Amino acid sequence: MCNSNILIKIIENMGKNIIENKDYLTELDRVIGDADHGINMSKGFSAVDAKLDEMNGKDWGSILKTVAMTLISTVGGASGPLYGTAFLRASTVVDGKMEIDKEDIINMFEQAVEGIKMRGKSDKGDKTILDALIPAFEALKLAYEEGKDTKTAFKMAEEAALEGVEYTKNIIAKKGRASYLGERSIGHQDPGATSTYIMIKSINEVLEQN
Amino acid sequence: MIGLVIVSHSNKIAEGIVDLCYEMAGKDLNIIPAGGTSDGRIGTDPILIKDSIEKAYDGDGVAILADIGSSIMSSELAMEMLEDDIKKKTCILDTPIVEGSIAVSVQASISKDMEDIKRAAEEARTTRKIS
Structure with a gap:
Protein backbone atom coordinates (compact mmCIF):
# COMPACT_ATOMS: atom_id res chain seq x y z
CA MET A 1 0.00 0.00 0.00
CA CYS A 2 2.78 2.43 0.91
CA ASN A 3 6.12 1.76 -0.75
CA SER A 4 9.44 2.79 0.70
CA ASN A 5 9.89 5.67 -1.78
CA ILE A 6 7.20 7.56 0.05
CA LEU A 7 9.10 7.06 3.31
CA ILE A 8 12.17 8.73 1.79
CA LYS A 9 9.99 11.67 0.73
CA ILE A 10 8.56 11.84 4.25
CA ILE A 11 12.00 11.80 5.86
CA GLU A 12 13.19 14.49 3.45
CA ASN A 13 10.16 16.65 4.27
CA MET A 14 10.63 16.14 8.02
CA GLY A 15 14.20 17.38 7.63
CA LYS A 16 13.11 20.38 5.58
CA ASN A 17 10.47 21.40 8.12
CA ILE A 18 12.68 20.80 11.17
CA ILE A 19 15.51 22.84 9.64
CA GLU A 20 13.07 25.63 8.67
CA ASN A 21 11.81 25.68 12.27
CA LYS A 22 15.27 25.59 13.83
CA ASP A 23 15.07 29.08 15.36
CA TYR A 24 11.45 28.59 16.46
CA LEU A 25 12.25 25.34 18.30
CA THR A 26 15.37 26.84 19.86
CA GLU A 27 13.38 29.87 21.03
CA LEU A 28 10.78 27.60 22.68
CA ASP A 29 13.63 25.71 24.35
CA ARG A 30 15.37 28.93 25.42
CA VAL A 31 12.39 29.81 27.63
CA ILE A 32 12.16 26.55 29.59
CA GLY A 33 15.05 24.35 28.47
CA ASP A 34 18.66 24.74 27.43
CA ALA A 35 18.08 26.50 24.09
CA ASP A 36 19.46 23.74 21.93
CA HIS A 37 16.47 21.77 20.62
CA GLY A 38 16.25 23.46 17.22
CA ILE A 39 20.02 23.42 16.76
CA ASN A 40 20.31 19.75 17.78
CA MET A 41 17.39 18.56 15.66
CA SER A 42 18.67 20.52 12.64
CA LYS A 43 22.11 18.98 13.05
CA GLY A 44 20.51 15.54 13.16
CA PHE A 45 18.25 16.00 10.17
CA SER A 46 20.99 17.66 8.10
CA ALA A 47 23.04 14.50 8.65
CA VAL A 48 19.98 12.41 7.70
CA ASP A 49 19.56 14.53 4.54
CA ALA A 50 23.09 13.65 3.48
CA LYS A 51 22.12 9.97 3.57
CA LEU A 52 18.89 10.20 1.53
CA ASP A 53 20.59 8.99 -1.67
CA GLU A 54 21.88 5.81 -0.07
CA MET A 55 18.36 5.08 1.25
CA ASN A 56 17.02 4.82 -2.30
CA GLY A 57 15.54 1.41 -3.07
CA LYS A 58 16.01 0.15 0.49
CA ASP A 59 13.26 -1.45 2.60
CA TRP A 60 11.29 0.38 5.31
CA GLY A 61 13.28 -1.23 8.13
CA SER A 62 16.67 -0.28 6.67
CA ILE A 63 15.64 3.31 5.98
CA LEU A 64 14.22 3.81 9.48
CA LYS A 65 17.33 2.24 10.99
CA THR A 66 19.60 4.59 9.05
CA VAL A 67 17.54 7.56 10.26
CA ALA A 68 17.72 6.24 13.84
CA MET A 69 21.48 5.67 13.89
CA THR A 70 22.13 9.02 12.23
CA LEU A 71 20.02 10.93 14.76
CA ILE A 72 21.58 8.99 17.64
CA SER A 73 25.10 9.84 16.56
CA THR A 74 24.60 13.50 15.57
CA VAL A 75 21.87 15.20 17.62
CA GLY A 76 23.77 15.61 20.91
CA GLY A 77 20.85 16.44 23.22
CA ALA A 78 18.20 14.25 24.82
CA SER A 79 16.17 14.30 21.60
CA GLY A 80 18.88 12.16 19.92
CA PRO A 81 18.44 9.03 22.03
CA LEU A 82 14.68 9.66 22.27
CA TYR A 83 13.85 10.08 18.59
CA GLY A 84 16.64 7.64 17.70
CA THR A 85 15.05 4.96 19.87
CA ALA A 86 11.61 5.72 18.35
CA PHE A 87 12.89 5.24 14.79
CA LEU A 88 14.96 2.21 15.79
CA ARG A 89 12.03 0.47 17.49
CA ALA A 90 9.75 1.33 14.55
CA SER A 91 12.31 -0.16 12.13
CA THR A 92 12.11 -3.57 13.81
CA VAL A 93 8.45 -4.16 12.84
CA VAL A 94 8.95 -3.39 9.13
CA ASP A 95 12.31 -5.08 8.65
CA GLY A 96 12.79 -6.17 5.03
CA LYS A 97 9.44 -4.76 3.85
CA MET A 98 9.29 -2.72 0.64
CA GLU A 99 5.52 -2.18 1.03
CA ALA A 132 1.96 15.12 21.12
CA LEU A 133 2.91 11.58 20.09
CA ILE A 134 0.50 9.57 22.27
CA PRO A 135 -2.67 11.54 21.28
CA ALA A 136 -1.55 11.34 17.64
CA PHE A 137 -1.13 7.57 17.90
CA GLU A 138 -4.49 7.15 19.63
CA ALA A 139 -6.24 9.28 16.98
CA LEU A 140 -4.58 7.33 14.19
CA LYS A 141 -5.58 4.00 15.68
CA LEU A 142 -9.16 5.13 16.24
CA ALA A 143 -9.42 6.46 12.70
CA TYR A 144 -8.28 3.12 11.29
CA GLU A 145 -10.70 1.26 13.57
CA GLU A 146 -13.48 3.43 12.17
CA GLY A 147 -12.46 2.40 8.68
CA LYS A 148 -10.90 5.72 7.64
CA ASP A 149 -8.20 5.78 4.95
CA THR A 150 -4.55 6.57 5.67
CA LYS A 151 -4.73 10.23 4.57
CA THR A 152 -7.72 10.90 6.84
CA ALA A 153 -6.17 8.94 9.69
CA PHE A 154 -2.98 11.01 9.56
CA LYS A 155 -4.98 14.24 9.32
CA MET A 156 -6.69 13.28 12.56
CA ALA A 157 -3.33 12.34 14.08
CA GLU A 158 -1.93 15.74 13.15
CA GLU A 159 -4.90 17.53 14.76
CA ALA A 160 -4.49 15.46 17.93
CA ALA A 161 -0.74 16.21 18.01
CA LEU A 162 -1.44 19.95 17.74
CA GLU A 163 -3.96 19.74 20.57
CA GLY A 164 -1.28 17.90 22.54
CA VAL A 165 1.20 20.71 21.93
CA GLU A 166 -1.37 23.24 23.16
CA TYR A 167 -2.01 21.09 26.22
CA THR A 168 1.71 21.25 27.17
CA LYS A 169 1.23 24.98 27.86
CA ASN A 170 -1.03 24.11 30.81
CA ILE A 171 1.13 21.56 32.60
CA ILE A 172 4.26 21.41 34.74
CA ALA A 173 7.40 19.95 33.16
CA LYS A 174 8.50 16.76 34.88
CA LYS A 175 11.51 15.90 32.68
CA GLY A 176 14.72 17.56 31.56
CA ARG A 177 15.98 21.01 32.46
CA ALA A 178 12.44 22.44 32.30
CA SER A 179 11.53 20.34 35.35
CA TYR A 180 13.86 22.53 37.47
CA LEU A 181 11.43 25.39 36.81
CA GLY A 182 8.47 23.59 38.39
CA GLU A 183 5.34 25.77 38.19
CA ARG A 184 7.19 28.43 36.24
CA SER A 185 7.16 26.04 33.27
CA ILE A 186 3.37 26.54 33.02
CA GLY A 187 2.36 28.84 30.17
CA HIS A 188 5.14 27.65 27.90
CA GLN A 189 4.77 25.10 25.14
CA ASP A 190 7.09 22.11 25.08
CA PRO A 191 9.73 22.14 22.32
CA GLY A 192 9.83 18.32 22.09
CA ALA A 193 6.06 18.03 21.63
CA THR A 194 6.37 20.78 19.01
CA SER A 195 9.05 18.98 17.00
CA THR A 196 6.91 15.83 17.13
CA TYR A 197 3.96 17.81 15.76
CA ILE A 198 6.17 19.18 12.96
CA MET A 199 7.25 15.64 12.06
CA ILE A 200 3.66 14.32 11.96
CA LYS A 201 2.59 17.34 9.89
CA SER A 202 5.47 16.51 7.52
CA ILE A 203 4.04 13.01 7.01
CA ASN A 204 0.67 14.54 6.08
CA GLU A 205 2.09 17.01 3.60
CA VAL A 206 3.69 14.15 1.67
CA LEU A 207 0.58 11.95 1.85
CA GLU A 208 -1.51 14.80 0.47
CA GLN A 209 0.80 15.22 -2.52
CA ASN A 210 0.76 11.53 -3.38
CA MET B 1 40.96 -4.22 35.60
CA ILE B 2 37.51 -2.62 35.68
CA GLY B 3 37.45 0.02 32.94
CA LEU B 4 35.87 3.44 33.45
CA VAL B 5 34.08 5.65 30.94
CA ILE B 6 33.51 9.31 31.80
CA VAL B 7 30.42 10.68 30.05
CA SER B 8 29.95 14.43 30.18
CA HIS B 9 28.16 16.99 28.00
CA SER B 10 31.52 18.74 27.89
CA ASN B 11 34.56 17.15 26.34
CA LYS B 12 36.76 19.34 28.55
CA ILE B 13 35.06 18.04 31.71
CA ALA B 14 35.44 14.41 30.60
CA GLU B 15 39.12 14.85 29.71
CA GLY B 16 39.77 16.88 32.86
CA ILE B 17 38.29 14.16 35.05
CA VAL B 18 40.44 11.55 33.31
CA ASP B 19 43.57 13.66 34.04
CA LEU B 20 42.49 14.06 37.64
CA CYS B 21 41.93 10.32 38.07
CA TYR B 22 45.36 9.49 36.56
CA GLU B 23 46.83 11.87 39.11
CA MET B 24 44.90 10.37 42.03
CA ALA B 25 44.88 6.67 41.11
CA GLY B 26 47.83 6.08 38.82
CA LYS B 27 48.62 6.05 35.13
CA ASP B 28 47.79 2.39 34.50
CA LEU B 29 44.05 3.01 34.90
CA ASN B 30 41.71 1.93 32.14
CA ILE B 31 39.77 5.19 31.81
CA ILE B 32 38.29 6.68 28.66
CA PRO B 33 36.70 10.14 28.27
CA ALA B 34 33.45 10.30 26.26
CA GLY B 35 32.43 13.96 26.37
CA GLY B 36 30.66 16.26 23.91
CA THR B 37 29.44 15.56 20.41
CA SER B 38 31.52 14.37 17.46
CA ASP B 39 31.49 17.90 16.00
CA GLY B 40 32.68 19.54 19.20
CA ARG B 41 29.36 20.82 20.60
CA ILE B 42 28.13 20.49 24.16
CA GLY B 43 26.10 17.26 24.27
CA THR B 44 26.41 13.51 24.44
CA ASP B 45 26.96 10.92 21.73
CA PRO B 46 25.77 7.33 22.33
CA ILE B 47 28.03 6.00 19.56
CA LEU B 48 31.11 7.61 21.12
CA ILE B 49 30.05 6.19 24.51
CA LYS B 50 29.61 2.70 23.03
CA ASP B 51 33.06 2.85 21.38
CA SER B 52 34.57 4.10 24.65
CA ILE B 53 33.04 1.22 26.62
CA GLU B 54 34.55 -1.25 24.15
CA LYS B 55 37.92 0.49 24.47
CA ALA B 56 37.76 0.41 28.28
CA TYR B 57 36.74 -3.26 28.42
CA ASP B 58 39.48 -5.82 29.05
CA GLY B 59 37.26 -8.65 30.29
CA ASP B 60 36.65 -7.53 33.87
CA GLY B 61 33.85 -5.02 33.30
CA VAL B 62 33.16 -1.34 32.69
CA ALA B 63 31.64 1.31 34.95
CA ILE B 64 30.13 4.44 33.41
CA LEU B 65 30.13 7.75 35.27
CA ALA B 66 27.83 10.35 33.75
CA ASP B 67 26.94 13.96 34.47
CA ILE B 68 23.33 15.08 33.97
CA GLY B 69 20.24 14.80 31.77
CA SER B 70 20.78 13.09 28.44
CA SER B 71 24.14 11.64 29.52
CA ILE B 72 22.23 8.88 31.32
CA MET B 73 19.86 8.27 28.40
CA SER B 74 22.76 8.21 25.94
CA SER B 75 24.70 5.81 28.17
CA GLU B 76 21.71 3.47 28.44
CA LEU B 77 21.30 3.49 24.68
CA ALA B 78 25.05 2.86 24.23
CA MET B 79 24.79 -0.16 26.56
CA GLU B 80 21.91 -1.63 24.54
CA MET B 81 24.11 -1.54 21.44
CA LEU B 82 26.90 -3.60 23.05
CA GLU B 83 27.64 -7.28 22.50
CA ASP B 84 25.96 -9.37 25.24
CA ASP B 85 29.17 -10.44 27.00
CA ILE B 86 30.32 -6.82 27.44
CA LYS B 87 26.80 -5.57 28.21
CA LYS B 88 26.31 -7.86 31.16
CA LYS B 89 29.55 -6.62 32.72
CA THR B 90 28.78 -2.91 32.20
CA CYS B 91 26.88 -0.62 34.56
CA ILE B 92 26.07 3.05 35.06
CA LEU B 93 26.96 4.41 38.49
CA ASP B 94 24.58 6.82 40.23
CA THR B 95 27.15 9.19 41.72
CA PRO B 96 28.49 12.74 41.27
CA ILE B 97 30.77 12.64 38.26
CA VAL B 98 33.89 14.26 39.75
CA GLU B 99 33.84 12.87 43.29
CA GLY B 100 32.55 9.50 42.08
CA SER B 101 35.18 9.18 39.35
CA ILE B 102 38.02 9.81 41.79
CA ALA B 103 36.67 7.36 44.37
CA VAL B 104 35.95 4.71 41.77
CA SER B 105 39.29 5.07 39.99
CA VAL B 106 41.15 4.58 43.25
CA GLN B 107 39.00 1.49 43.91
CA ALA B 108 39.58 0.19 40.35
CA SER B 109 43.34 0.39 40.93
CA ILE B 110 43.04 -2.12 43.80
CA SER B 111 39.96 -4.26 43.03
CA LYS B 112 38.54 -6.12 40.03
CA ASP B 113 35.22 -6.65 41.78
CA MET B 114 32.32 -4.55 40.40
CA GLU B 115 30.61 -4.68 43.81
CA ASP B 116 33.58 -2.80 45.34
CA ILE B 117 33.33 -0.23 42.55
CA LYS B 118 29.60 0.26 43.16
CA ARG B 119 30.20 0.64 46.89
CA ALA B 120 32.87 3.30 46.31
CA ALA B 121 30.47 5.18 44.02
CA GLU B 122 27.71 4.99 46.60
CA GLU B 123 30.01 6.29 49.35
CA ALA B 124 31.12 9.19 47.15
CA ARG B 125 27.47 10.10 46.68
CA THR B 126 26.79 10.52 50.37
CA THR B 127 30.13 11.83 51.65
CA ARG B 128 29.89 15.36 53.02
CA LYS B 129 32.66 17.80 52.16
CA ILE B 130 32.18 20.05 55.15
CA SER B 131 31.35 18.29 58.37
Whole structure:
Protein backbone atom coordinates (compact mmCIF):
# COMPACT_ATOMS: atom_id res chain seq x y z
CA MET A 1 0.00 0.00 0.00
CA CYS A 2 2.78 2.43 0.91
CA ASN A 3 6.12 1.76 -0.75
CA SER A 4 9.44 2.79 0.70
CA ASN A 5 9.89 5.67 -1.78
CA ILE A 6 7.20 7.56 0.05
CA LEU A 7 9.10 7.06 3.31
CA ILE A 8 12.17 8.73 1.79
CA LYS A 9 9.99 11.67 0.73
CA ILE A 10 8.56 11.84 4.25
CA ILE A 11 12.00 11.80 5.86
CA GLU A 12 13.19 14.49 3.45
CA ASN A 13 10.16 16.65 4.27
CA MET A 14 10.63 16.14 8.02
CA GLY A 15 14.20 17.38 7.63
CA LYS A 16 13.11 20.38 5.58
CA ASN A 17 10.47 21.40 8.12
CA ILE A 18 12.68 20.80 11.17
CA ILE A 19 15.51 22.84 9.64
CA GLU A 20 13.07 25.63 8.67
CA ASN A 21 11.81 25.68 12.27
CA LYS A 22 15.27 25.59 13.83
CA ASP A 23 15.07 29.08 15.36
CA TYR A 24 11.45 28.59 16.46
CA LEU A 25 12.25 25.34 18.30
CA THR A 26 15.37 26.84 19.86
CA GLU A 27 13.38 29.87 21.03
CA LEU A 28 10.78 27.60 22.68
CA ASP A 29 13.63 25.71 24.35
CA ARG A 30 15.37 28.93 25.42
CA VAL A 31 12.39 29.81 27.63
CA ILE A 32 12.16 26.55 29.59
CA GLY A 33 15.05 24.35 28.47
CA ASP A 34 18.66 24.74 27.43
CA ALA A 35 18.08 26.50 24.09
CA ASP A 36 19.46 23.74 21.93
CA HIS A 37 16.47 21.77 20.62
CA GLY A 38 16.25 23.46 17.22
CA ILE A 39 20.02 23.42 16.76
CA ASN A 40 20.31 19.75 17.78
CA MET A 41 17.39 18.56 15.66
CA SER A 42 18.67 20.52 12.64
CA LYS A 43 22.11 18.98 13.05
CA GLY A 44 20.51 15.54 13.16
CA PHE A 45 18.25 16.00 10.17
CA SER A 46 20.99 17.66 8.10
CA ALA A 47 23.04 14.50 8.65
CA VAL A 48 19.98 12.41 7.70
CA ASP A 49 19.56 14.53 4.54
CA ALA A 50 23.09 13.65 3.48
CA LYS A 51 22.12 9.97 3.57
CA LEU A 52 18.89 10.20 1.53
CA ASP A 53 20.59 8.99 -1.67
CA GLU A 54 21.88 5.81 -0.07
CA MET A 55 18.36 5.08 1.25
CA ASN A 56 17.02 4.82 -2.30
CA GLY A 57 15.54 1.41 -3.07
CA LYS A 58 16.01 0.15 0.49
CA ASP A 59 13.26 -1.45 2.60
CA TRP A 60 11.29 0.38 5.31
CA GLY A 61 13.28 -1.23 8.13
CA SER A 62 16.67 -0.28 6.67
CA ILE A 63 15.64 3.31 5.98
CA LEU A 64 14.22 3.81 9.48
CA LYS A 65 17.33 2.24 10.99
CA THR A 66 19.60 4.59 9.05
CA VAL A 67 17.54 7.56 10.26
CA ALA A 68 17.72 6.24 13.84
CA MET A 69 21.48 5.67 13.89
CA THR A 70 22.13 9.02 12.23
CA LEU A 71 20.02 10.93 14.76
CA ILE A 72 21.58 8.99 17.64
CA SER A 73 25.10 9.84 16.56
CA THR A 74 24.60 13.50 15.57
CA VAL A 75 21.87 15.20 17.62
CA GLY A 76 23.77 15.61 20.91
CA GLY A 77 20.85 16.44 23.22
CA ALA A 78 18.20 14.25 24.82
CA SER A 79 16.17 14.30 21.60
CA GLY A 80 18.88 12.16 19.92
CA PRO A 81 18.44 9.03 22.03
CA LEU A 82 14.68 9.66 22.27
CA TYR A 83 13.85 10.08 18.59
CA GLY A 84 16.64 7.64 17.70
CA THR A 85 15.05 4.96 19.87
CA ALA A 86 11.61 5.72 18.35
CA PHE A 87 12.89 5.24 14.79
CA LEU A 88 14.96 2.21 15.79
CA ARG A 89 12.03 0.47 17.49
CA ALA A 90 9.75 1.33 14.55
CA SER A 91 12.31 -0.16 12.13
CA THR A 92 12.11 -3.57 13.81
CA VAL A 93 8.45 -4.16 12.84
CA VAL A 94 8.95 -3.39 9.13
CA ASP A 95 12.31 -5.08 8.65
CA GLY A 96 12.79 -6.17 5.03
CA LYS A 97 9.44 -4.76 3.85
CA MET A 98 9.29 -2.72 0.64
CA GLU A 99 5.52 -2.18 1.03
CA ILE A 100 3.60 -1.69 4.25
CA ASP A 101 -0.08 -1.70 5.23
CA LYS A 102 -2.26 -0.10 7.93
CA GLU A 103 -1.30 -2.71 10.47
CA ASP A 104 2.39 -1.98 9.93
CA ILE A 105 1.73 1.75 10.35
CA ILE A 106 -0.01 1.15 13.69
CA ASN A 107 2.78 -1.18 14.79
CA MET A 108 5.49 1.34 13.87
CA PHE A 109 3.72 4.13 15.74
CA GLU A 110 3.17 1.93 18.77
CA GLN A 111 6.85 0.96 18.85
CA ALA A 112 7.86 4.61 18.58
CA VAL A 113 5.63 5.50 21.54
CA GLU A 114 6.85 2.57 23.64
CA GLY A 115 10.48 3.30 22.74
CA ILE A 116 10.26 6.91 23.88
CA LYS A 117 8.39 5.95 27.06
CA MET A 118 11.11 3.43 27.90
CA ARG A 119 14.06 5.67 27.01
CA GLY A 120 12.75 8.77 28.75
CA LYS A 121 11.08 6.90 31.64
CA SER A 122 8.16 9.16 30.91
CA ASP A 123 4.47 9.18 29.98
CA LYS A 124 1.69 11.50 28.83
CA GLY A 125 1.33 14.57 31.03
CA ASP A 126 5.04 15.13 31.74
CA LYS A 127 5.31 17.95 29.16
CA THR A 128 7.38 16.03 26.62
CA ILE A 129 7.34 14.59 23.10
CA LEU A 130 4.81 12.05 24.38
CA ASP A 131 2.13 14.72 24.89
CA ALA A 132 1.96 15.12 21.12
CA LEU A 133 2.91 11.58 20.09
CA ILE A 134 0.50 9.57 22.27
CA PRO A 135 -2.67 11.54 21.28
CA ALA A 136 -1.55 11.34 17.64
CA PHE A 137 -1.13 7.57 17.90
CA GLU A 138 -4.49 7.15 19.63
CA ALA A 139 -6.24 9.28 16.98
CA LEU A 140 -4.58 7.33 14.19
CA LYS A 141 -5.58 4.00 15.68
CA LEU A 142 -9.16 5.13 16.24
CA ALA A 143 -9.42 6.46 12.70
CA TYR A 144 -8.28 3.12 11.29
CA GLU A 145 -10.70 1.26 13.57
CA GLU A 146 -13.48 3.43 12.17
CA GLY A 147 -12.46 2.40 8.68
CA LYS A 148 -10.90 5.72 7.64
CA ASP A 149 -8.20 5.78 4.95
CA THR A 150 -4.55 6.57 5.67
CA LYS A 151 -4.73 10.23 4.57
CA THR A 152 -7.72 10.90 6.84
CA ALA A 153 -6.17 8.94 9.69
CA PHE A 154 -2.98 11.01 9.56
CA LYS A 155 -4.98 14.24 9.32
CA MET A 156 -6.69 13.28 12.56
CA ALA A 157 -3.33 12.34 14.08
CA GLU A 158 -1.93 15.74 13.15
CA GLU A 159 -4.90 17.53 14.76
CA ALA A 160 -4.49 15.46 17.93
CA ALA A 161 -0.74 16.21 18.01
CA LEU A 162 -1.44 19.95 17.74
CA GLU A 163 -3.96 19.74 20.57
CA GLY A 164 -1.28 17.90 22.54
CA VAL A 165 1.20 20.71 21.93
CA GLU A 166 -1.37 23.24 23.16
CA TYR A 167 -2.01 21.09 26.22
CA THR A 168 1.71 21.25 27.17
CA LYS A 169 1.23 24.98 27.86
CA ASN A 170 -1.03 24.11 30.81
CA ILE A 171 1.13 21.56 32.60
CA ILE A 172 4.26 21.41 34.74
CA ALA A 173 7.40 19.95 33.16
CA LYS A 174 8.50 16.76 34.88
CA LYS A 175 11.51 15.90 32.68
CA GLY A 176 14.72 17.56 31.56
CA ARG A 177 15.98 21.01 32.46
CA ALA A 178 12.44 22.44 32.30
CA SER A 179 11.53 20.34 35.35
CA TYR A 180 13.86 22.53 37.47
CA LEU A 181 11.43 25.39 36.81
CA GLY A 182 8.47 23.59 38.39
CA GLU A 183 5.34 25.77 38.19
CA ARG A 184 7.19 28.43 36.24
CA SER A 185 7.16 26.04 33.27
CA ILE A 186 3.37 26.54 33.02
CA GLY A 187 2.36 28.84 30.17
CA HIS A 188 5.14 27.65 27.90
CA GLN A 189 4.77 25.10 25.14
CA ASP A 190 7.09 22.11 25.08
CA PRO A 191 9.73 22.14 22.32
CA GLY A 192 9.83 18.32 22.09
CA ALA A 193 6.06 18.03 21.63
CA THR A 194 6.37 20.78 19.01
CA SER A 195 9.05 18.98 17.00
CA THR A 196 6.91 15.83 17.13
CA TYR A 197 3.96 17.81 15.76
CA ILE A 198 6.17 19.18 12.96
CA MET A 199 7.25 15.64 12.06
CA ILE A 200 3.66 14.32 11.96
CA LYS A 201 2.59 17.34 9.89
CA SER A 202 5.47 16.51 7.52
CA ILE A 203 4.04 13.01 7.01
CA ASN A 204 0.67 14.54 6.08
CA GLU A 205 2.09 17.01 3.60
CA VAL A 206 3.69 14.15 1.67
CA LEU A 207 0.58 11.95 1.85
CA GLU A 208 -1.51 14.80 0.47
CA GLN A 209 0.80 15.22 -2.52
CA ASN A 210 0.76 11.53 -3.38
CA MET B 1 40.96 -4.22 35.60
CA ILE B 2 37.51 -2.62 35.68
CA GLY B 3 37.45 0.02 32.94
CA LEU B 4 35.87 3.44 33.45
CA VAL B 5 34.08 5.65 30.94
CA ILE B 6 33.51 9.31 31.80
CA VAL B 7 30.42 10.68 30.05
CA SER B 8 29.95 14.43 30.18
CA HIS B 9 28.16 16.99 28.00
CA SER B 10 31.52 18.74 27.89
CA ASN B 11 34.56 17.15 26.34
CA LYS B 12 36.76 19.34 28.55
CA ILE B 13 35.06 18.04 31.71
CA ALA B 14 35.44 14.41 30.60
CA GLU B 15 39.12 14.85 29.71
CA GLY B 16 39.77 16.88 32.86
CA ILE B 17 38.29 14.16 35.05
CA VAL B 18 40.44 11.55 33.31
CA ASP B 19 43.57 13.66 34.04
CA LEU B 20 42.49 14.06 37.64
CA CYS B 21 41.93 10.32 38.07
CA TYR B 22 45.36 9.49 36.56
CA GLU B 23 46.83 11.87 39.11
CA MET B 24 44.90 10.37 42.03
CA ALA B 25 44.88 6.67 41.11
CA GLY B 26 47.83 6.08 38.82
CA LYS B 27 48.62 6.05 35.13
CA ASP B 28 47.79 2.39 34.50
CA LEU B 29 44.05 3.01 34.90
CA ASN B 30 41.71 1.93 32.14
CA ILE B 31 39.77 5.19 31.81
CA ILE B 32 38.29 6.68 28.66
CA PRO B 33 36.70 10.14 28.27
CA ALA B 34 33.45 10.30 26.26
CA GLY B 35 32.43 13.96 26.37
CA GLY B 36 30.66 16.26 23.91
CA THR B 37 29.44 15.56 20.41
CA SER B 38 31.52 14.37 17.46
CA ASP B 39 31.49 17.90 16.00
CA GLY B 40 32.68 19.54 19.20
CA ARG B 41 29.36 20.82 20.60
CA ILE B 42 28.13 20.49 24.16
CA GLY B 43 26.10 17.26 24.27
CA THR B 44 26.41 13.51 24.44
CA ASP B 45 26.96 10.92 21.73
CA PRO B 46 25.77 7.33 22.33
CA ILE B 47 28.03 6.00 19.56
CA LEU B 48 31.11 7.61 21.12
CA ILE B 49 30.05 6.19 24.51
CA LYS B 50 29.61 2.70 23.03
CA ASP B 51 33.06 2.85 21.38
CA SER B 52 34.57 4.10 24.65
CA ILE B 53 33.04 1.22 26.62
CA GLU B 54 34.55 -1.25 24.15
CA LYS B 55 37.92 0.49 24.47
CA ALA B 56 37.76 0.41 28.28
CA TYR B 57 36.74 -3.26 28.42
CA ASP B 58 39.48 -5.82 29.05
CA GLY B 59 37.26 -8.65 30.29
CA ASP B 60 36.65 -7.53 33.87
CA GLY B 61 33.85 -5.02 33.30
CA VAL B 62 33.16 -1.34 32.69
CA ALA B 63 31.64 1.31 34.95
CA ILE B 64 30.13 4.44 33.41
CA LEU B 65 30.13 7.75 35.27
CA ALA B 66 27.83 10.35 33.75
CA ASP B 67 26.94 13.96 34.47
CA ILE B 68 23.33 15.08 33.97
CA GLY B 69 20.24 14.80 31.77
CA SER B 70 20.78 13.09 28.44
CA SER B 71 24.14 11.64 29.52
CA ILE B 72 22.23 8.88 31.32
CA MET B 73 19.86 8.27 28.40
CA SER B 74 22.76 8.21 25.94
CA SER B 75 24.70 5.81 28.17
CA GLU B 76 21.71 3.47 28.44
CA LEU B 77 21.30 3.49 24.68
CA ALA B 78 25.05 2.86 24.23
CA MET B 79 24.79 -0.16 26.56
CA GLU B 80 21.91 -1.63 24.54
CA MET B 81 24.11 -1.54 21.44
CA LEU B 82 26.90 -3.60 23.05
CA GLU B 83 27.64 -7.28 22.50
CA ASP B 84 25.96 -9.37 25.24
CA ASP B 85 29.17 -10.44 27.00
CA ILE B 86 30.32 -6.82 27.44
CA LYS B 87 26.80 -5.57 28.21
CA LYS B 88 26.31 -7.86 31.16
CA LYS B 89 29.55 -6.62 32.72
CA THR B 90 28.78 -2.91 32.20
CA CYS B 91 26.88 -0.62 34.56
CA ILE B 92 26.07 3.05 35.06
CA LEU B 93 26.96 4.41 38.49
CA ASP B 94 24.58 6.82 40.23
CA THR B 95 27.15 9.19 41.72
CA PRO B 96 28.49 12.74 41.27
CA ILE B 97 30.77 12.64 38.26
CA VAL B 98 33.89 14.26 39.75
CA GLU B 99 33.84 12.87 43.29
CA GLY B 100 32.55 9.50 42.08
CA SER B 101 35.18 9.18 39.35
CA ILE B 102 38.02 9.81 41.79
CA ALA B 103 36.67 7.36 44.37
CA VAL B 104 35.95 4.71 41.77
CA SER B 105 39.29 5.07 39.99
CA VAL B 106 41.15 4.58 43.25
CA GLN B 107 39.00 1.49 43.91
CA ALA B 108 39.58 0.19 40.35
CA SER B 109 43.34 0.39 40.93
CA ILE B 110 43.04 -2.12 43.80
CA SER B 111 39.96 -4.26 43.03
CA LYS B 112 38.54 -6.12 40.03
CA ASP B 113 35.22 -6.65 41.78
CA MET B 114 32.32 -4.55 40.40
CA GLU B 115 30.61 -4.68 43.81
CA ASP B 116 33.58 -2.80 45.34
CA ILE B 117 33.33 -0.23 42.55
CA LYS B 118 29.60 0.26 43.16
CA ARG B 119 30.20 0.64 46.89
CA ALA B 120 32.87 3.30 46.31
CA ALA B 121 30.47 5.18 44.02
CA GLU B 122 27.71 4.99 46.60
CA GLU B 123 30.01 6.29 49.35
CA ALA B 124 31.12 9.19 47.15
CA ARG B 125 27.47 10.10 46.68
CA THR B 126 26.79 10.52 50.37
CA THR B 127 30.13 11.83 51.65
CA ARG B 128 29.89 15.36 53.02
CA LYS B 129 32.66 17.80 52.16
CA ILE B 130 32.18 20.05 55.15
CA SER B 131 31.35 18.29 58.37
